[in-house]
Amino acid sequence: MNPVYQPTNLTNSIIALVFYLIMAGFAIYSMLTMYALIRFGKSKLVAFGVCLLYLIISASLYSAAVDNLGLIKF
Amino acid sequence: MRWTSIQKTLFPGQQENETVYMVIRQHWFVFALKMVVWGLFVAILLVGDSMLKKYFPQISLSPYVQVYNLIKGVYLMFLMLGLFMLWVMYYLNIQIITNERIVDITQTSLISHTISELHLNRLQDVTAEVRGFFETFLDFGNVYVQTAGETTRFEFTKVSNPTAIEKLILDLYDQLPPEEKSKGQAGE
Known part of the structure; x- marks a missing residue:
């Protein structure tokens, strides 16, 4: 498991802050979309299947982004 | 013309003895157009990636x-996220007859x-409209349902086979008992 990213200077701190703020917005919209699909979708099976697929893809991309964030050294 | 019914509960408030004949979404071409716009954003990423690596090689350092x-x-x-939202919005917008x-x-x-309902006994007029190049060749268009109520028109926009939908609605209206029809036209 990768250790939590710890910025070492102001530039890295600002980059990390901006990144996590953007991720917070992404998470909020993602949860809203999944909620709307599960609540109002005709088929619960389709809704959960699509949400699961989306979560897997998003988690992979997020993991890659966090790895890149950890490699940034100014 | 015989219509096949769908035997399952599809929306809140559906009655036990109520038979669903058609579930309608917008034509796939409408979703495809939105996908083209989404594809442009993907193209920006791909083209931008190759251009940046070509003209700013220091970006690889x-x-x-x-x-x-x-x-x-x-x-x-x-x-x-954009693709997910596009699909969810397409999937959740439906009309049920x-x-x-x-x-x-x-x-x-x-x-x-929003869920809007129109009881068939309040029907006054149904119009199917196919207008445009893609609409004509892919057979999709609009269906307008005129009611006897305050709402001027019930609209199905960019749906597949609008003439079949118009015919289904009129056939179902014809199958209503006469007392149902007169009750609807009287505004009850």
Whole structure:
């Protein structure tokens, strides 16, 4: 498991802050979309299947982004 | 013409003896057009990636490459979110035709969900419209349902085979008992 990213200077701190703020917005919209699909979708099976697929893809991309964030050294 | 019914509960408020005849979404071409716009954003990523590496080779050096990869990763995440939202909005907007009423389920935004119903006995006029190049060749268009109530028109926009939908609605109206029809026209 990768250790939590710890910025070492102001530039890295600002980059990390901006990144996590953007991720917070992404998470909020993602949860809203999944909620709307599960609540109002005709088929619960389709809704959960699509949400699961989306979560897997998003988690992979997020993991890659966090790895890149950890490699940034100014 | 015989219509096949769908035997399952599809919307809140559906009665036990109510038969669903058709569930309608917008034509796939409408979703495909939105996908084309989404594809343009993907193209921006791909073209931008190749152009930047060609004209700014220093972007391949540390620490710029990590920042660049981070930006690309975040951009990709939002592309996936955009695709997900596009599909969900397409999937959740449906119209349902039953033997008693027409139900319009509209998801205007993620947190805005509207269900409108029109009882068939209040029907006055149904019009199917196919207008445009793609509409004509792919057979999709609009269906307008005129009612005897305050709402001027019930609209199905950009749906497949609008003439079949018009015919179904009129056939179902014809199958209503005469007392049902007169009750609807009297505004009860």
